[in-house]
Amino acid sequence: MSEQAVQIRTGGKILQSPCGPIIHGLEDVLIKNTSISDIDGDKGILWYRGYRIEDLAQHSTYEEVSYLILYGKLPTKKDFEDYVSRLRKNRDLRPETIEVIRNLAKAHPMFALEAAVAAEGAYDEDNHKLAEALRLGRYKAEEKELAYKIAEKLVAKMPTIVAYHYRLSRNLDIVKPREDLSHSANFLYMMFGKEPDPLAVRGIDLYLMLHADHEVPASTFTAHVVASTLSDLYSAVAAAVAALKGPLHGGANEMAVRSYLEIGDPSKARDVVEAATKPGGPKLMGVGHRVYKAYDPRAKIFREFSKNYVAKFGDPKNLYAIASAIEHEVLNHPYFQQRRLYPNVDFWSGIAFYYMGVPYEYFTPIFAVSRVVGWVAHILEYWENNRIFRPRACYVGPHDLQYVPIEQR
Numbered sequence: 001m002s003e004q005a006v007q008i009r010t011g012g013k014i015l016q017s018p019c020g021p022i023i024h025g026l027e028d029v030l031i032k033n034t035s036i037s038d039i040d041g042d043k044g045i046l047w048y049r050g051y052r053i054e055d056l057a058q059h060s061t062y063e064e065v066s067y068l069i070l071y072g073k074l075p076t077k078k079d080f081e082d083y084v085s086r087l088r089k090n091r092d093l094r095p096e097t098i099e100v101i102r103n104l105a106k107a108h109p110m111f112a113l114e115a116a117v118a119a120e121g122a123y124d125e126d127n128h129k130l131a132e133a134l135r136l137g138r139y140k141a142e143e144k145e146l147a148y149k150i151a152e153k154l155v156a157k158m159p160t161i162v163a164y165h166y167r168l169s170r171n172l173d174i175v176k177p178r179e180d181l182s183h184s185a186n187f188l189y190m191m192f193g194k195e196p197d198p199l200a201v202r203g204i205d206l207y208l209m210l211h212a213d214h215e216v217p218a219s220t221f222t223a224h225v226v227a228s229t230l231s232d233l234y235s236a237v238a239a240a241v242a243a244l245k246g247p248l249h250g251g252a253n254e255m256a257v258r259s260y261l262e263i264g265d266p267s268k269a270r271d272v273v274e275a276a277t278k279p280g281g282p283k284l285m286g287v288g289h290r291v292y293k294a295y296d297p298r299a300k301i302f303r304e305f306s307k308n309y310v311a312k313f314g315d316p317k318n319l320y321a322i323a324s325a326i327e328h329e330v331l332n333h334p335y336f337q338q339r340r341l342y343p344n345v346d347f348w349s350g351i352a353f354y355y356m357g358v359p360y361e362y363f364t365p366i367f368a369v370s371r372v373v374g375w376v377a378h379i380l381e382y383w384e385n386n387r388i389f390r391p392r393a394c395y396v397g398p399h400d401l402q403y404v405p406i407e408q409r
């Protein structure tokens with residue numbers, strides 16, 4: 001394909017190589033058509049299946065949004081009730097998975113999540129049946145039905161993995177899921193073992209709705225790469241969890257709150273922001289985005305939620321005050337203005353969680369609890385027209401060196 005024929009929107013970073021230009025970090029490279037989500041990075045707009053996230057955040061729930069993302073349309077009342085009932089019945093984990101979590105109880109929960117997702121997949125007959133059908137080139141109505149069944153199981157079980165890890169890491173008995181509670185209320189109930197506060201439920205539900213999909217960030221791309229090899233659905237999700245963990249991606253929500261705790265006082269914001277502008281300085285966690293060159297619309301919603309939350313429950317660790325002071329410096333600093341760097345979703349999202357008593361190591365796992373629906377929806381979409389991902393690298397080392405036996409080196 002000629003260079004001109006490749007549709008590249010990038011104004012971004014191109015590396016030169018003897019083989020041609022390298023689009024560093026695949027910036028703006030298109031990998032497929034999608035009808036799942038869309039981002040207008042210049043205006044700061046995000047749509048799921050055509051709906052603005054502000055509308056969904058105000059009127060919907062994670063259960064409805066996850067249905068929308070998975071099935072492509074808002075459910076009828078009957079479809080919704082059936083879907084919710086299936087999710088609720090699928091919440092618990094198999095004993096082998098619980099053992100895996102128990103064995104990793106002292107590890108960071110993202111490691112446990114990767115392993116537990118793989119463990120659920122290893123023992124799920126539906127998963128093997130689907131992988132075998134795909135291997136034989138069959139992806140018709142029957143296989144698609146199976147794929148959606150597995151997708152729902154993944155959506156249903158992710159909160160349970162995270163909550164069980166939280167309990168076991170603290171030497172507490174696990175709290176079994178309850179079928180009479182919503183996705184978010186049940187999650188908090190399994191974590192803390194008591195009926196959750198309605199504002200906390202709303203906070204988790206908002207978080208889950210706003211993280212449900214985001215086109216193809218690193219984790220979703222990873223899920224595509226693994227699924228494109230016809231590995232299996234659970235393995236693709238486990239790999240996506242691994243990619244999400246990094247501080248440049250989903251791990252930034254944990255790092256942002258940890259940095260606010262270390263900073264401790266809003267008066268230090270100016271120095272912290274200044275340090276981030278120096279070559280080799282520490283990047284500000286929760287600031288900047290590959291696609292948004294405007295304020296992240298999700299961050300706006302969390303800023304408001306955090307403001308209301310601390311107005312009601314207080315800000316004893318100054319987290320909201322520090323984040324506000326950093327935001328002020330960032331928005332007024334020429335370094336960030338010239339590069340069009342704004343707070344992103346991870347900048348504000350952890351503050352209310354922290355005050356709800358959710359330890360910061362669980363922030364990124366909760367991101368995964370939400371994003372799993374986006375990952376599986378994208379995999380199912382890609383399998384409609386699958387082709388293995390296999391890019392190239394430009395080799396710049398020597399060729400045809402003569403092998404020298406070890407004794408002679």
Ligand code: CMC
Nearest residue numbers: 247248249250252276283284285286287288289290339344
């Ligand atoms: N602090 C200071 N400088 C920054 C920051 C930051 N947070 N983000 C970007 N820059 C600078 C960067 O050094 C570069 O400067 P220069 O042009 O002088 O070399 C310029 O801005 C462009 O940045 P980039 O690294 O080329 O941008 P990217 O598209 O490759 O990376 C990013 C995007 C999100 C990884 C990056 O902005 C970053 O590391 N932010 C902090 C981590 C973070 O908040 N991640 C969460 C992302 S959003 C939600 C999610 O994915 O989970």
